[in-house]
Amino acid sequence: MSPTAVPHFDTYHNLLLADAALAEDSADVLEQQLRQDGLFFGDRALCSVLRPRFLTLDEYRLISRACCLVGSAFDKVRVAAMADAGLRSQFGLTSWEEQLIHADPGFPVASPTSRLDAFFAAGEDGLKFTEYNAETPAGAAYNDALSSAFLALPVMQAFNRSHIALPIPAGAGVVDSLLQAYHAWRGRREKPSVVILDWREVPTYSEFVLFEREFHARGIDAFIGDPRDAEYANGRLTVAGRPVTMIYKRVLIDELVTREGLDSPVVRAVRDGAVCMVNPFRCKLLHKKASLAVLSDERQSGLFTAEEQMAVRRHVPWTRVVEERHTEHTSGAVDLVPFVAANRERLVLKPNDEYGGKGIVLGWTVDDATWEAAIRTALAEPYIVQERVEVPSEPWPAMVDGAVHIGDRMLDTAPFLSNGSTVAGCLTRIATDPLLNVTAGGGSNVPTFLVEAR
Structure with missing residues (x-):
């Protein structure tokens, strides 16, 4: 638990505890907002508590600086591994992955959108990155929708009388990174025809709807599609009969190849350069959990600057x-x-x-x-x-049997990265289970806010 956050959430909790009507109204508004925006993971509400996660600006700066240095080190390892089969073997790629990562995506960044998953305990070296989601980082649009929901809570309005609390948008950074990759692939600035691609039955479908709205708000044609509905003929990819020039890939590469094969329409179109796909196949190298082993192994230390080496030692277990x-x-x-x-x-x-x-x-x-x-x-x-790293916890307020109950839950810190180095928003997951994974069936997402006393 960050010591700088304590007085902020104590103030917030006291507002809820002191006014039962305020707490009840806030819980009702949150439930209404969740239903209105479809903020569910499958059939489970995405958020079950009444407070956002608070970070101070100094904490966010620390996270951003660490991500910049560690992200730079990751890319140096990737570049070296692409040129060195011996180094690349440390990542544990399969034979078909080895084939796909060499397909030129048409833009220089291996993971235009990614997420570093961490635990942020107290102390100068308390931030520890335990995984790098370099393939299909979820949660950015959920974070933004939850931020809007929390801004509408009566308790947040009361809190804002004594504090400045600002959401940290994440979804716009994802979309901007996708468009930068597309413009580089296309060789000019024009609007793509986008498919948000994954199996129609996945529990994250509700987030695809949020991203579809984000694209439409920018005047970009976008729809949600399933790889099973793809066709590729005469150098043109269509999904459910609609032409596509950019794939926002949410389907996992493993699942795509296992279910549809290396000769599937999507794989062939991407390898032929007929469509831009983000993230591309080469993201698979750093998405392997072995990437953290390669990064922190003494055999690779010579690849990094002194500052990057220090960041890896401090922030990568x-x-x-x-x-x-x-x-x-x-x-x-x-x-x-x-x-x-x-x-x-x-x-x-x-x-x-x-x-x-x-x-x-x-x-x-x-x-x-x-x-x-x-x-x-x-x-x-x-x-x-x-x-093993220290898993921090904080007290979180929730409505239990019509009354506010405050109980400790563990939390993680998962900043979103644009083009591998720039932090654009931060996912926070809370749970009583140390795995802290919503996909695994436990835990809850909360939006991340910057906070400061007025």
């Missing part, structure tokens, strides 16, 4: 691909597999290419036998091991 080798740890040189076996309480095992918390084993939550079995799995298929 010690991470390695699980394999038989010797490596450096903060405690000194270690034999990796025996070290992992002996330090269950301080380590996490993660599959290299899963999402939604699947396959993650938190060493301190399991017994020795389960941990040993997890290590055997990790040696048989691509896995990373990562140092």
Whole structure:
């Protein structure tokens, strides 16, 4: 919990606790806003608490600076890996991924839109990036819609009499990054015909609707489409019969190839350069969880400036691909597999290419036998091991049985990056489960606001 935020949310909570009618009205308005804008993940409301996440401007600056330096280091690793098969092998790509990442997307940035997922505890080195979502970062439009919903709450209006609380937009940064990539691909500035592409049954469909509105507000033709409805003929891609020049790719590359194949209309059109797709296939390299292992491995330190090296040491927890080798740890040189076996309480095992918390084993939550079995799995298929980080918590107000209840929940900090370096908004997820993953079926999203006393 950030010490600078304490007086701000204490003031907010006291407003709710002191006035039952204000709290009840605020809960009613929030529920109405959630239903009006379809802010549900599947059939579950996206937000279940009555307060946004507060960051001070200094905290947001710290996050932005760290993202800029770590993002720069990620791109240097990517560029080096694209030119060096030996370095690239550390990422654990499959044979078909190795094929696809070499397709030229028509623009220079591998991940025009991305998200660094972190935990932000107190202290100078409290910000720790634990994953890099370089492929399909969700939540930006949800953040903006939730921000609008919270601005309408009566309690927020009361809070604004003593504090300045400003939302941090994220969706516009995503759309702007998409358009920059399209203009580079096209070679001139013109409006694309956009399909927001994913399976029609996914629980994030409600966010696609929000992005569709964002495109329409800019006078851009956009619609939501399913890869199963795509056709490619005569150098032209259509989805459900509608011509497409840009794909806002929300479908996972793994799922696209597994379900539709490398010879599917979408894959062929992108590889032929007949359509612009963001993020492109080459985003897959850094999206692998092994990217944090490659980034923090002593073998790559020479790629970075002194400032980037310091940022990686401060903000990326010690991470390695699980394999038989010797490596450096903060405690000194270690034999990796025996070290992992002996330090269950301080380590996490993660599959290299899963999402939604699947396959993650938190060493301190399991017994020795389960941990040993997890290590055997990790040696048989691509896995990373990562140092445990402090997971912060804050008190959050919610309506329970008609009254305000304030209870602690853990929270993460997940800034959105435009073109790999510029922070544009920040996702916050809260939960009682340390995985803090909405996709996994737990937790709640809250909008992120900048706050300062008047």
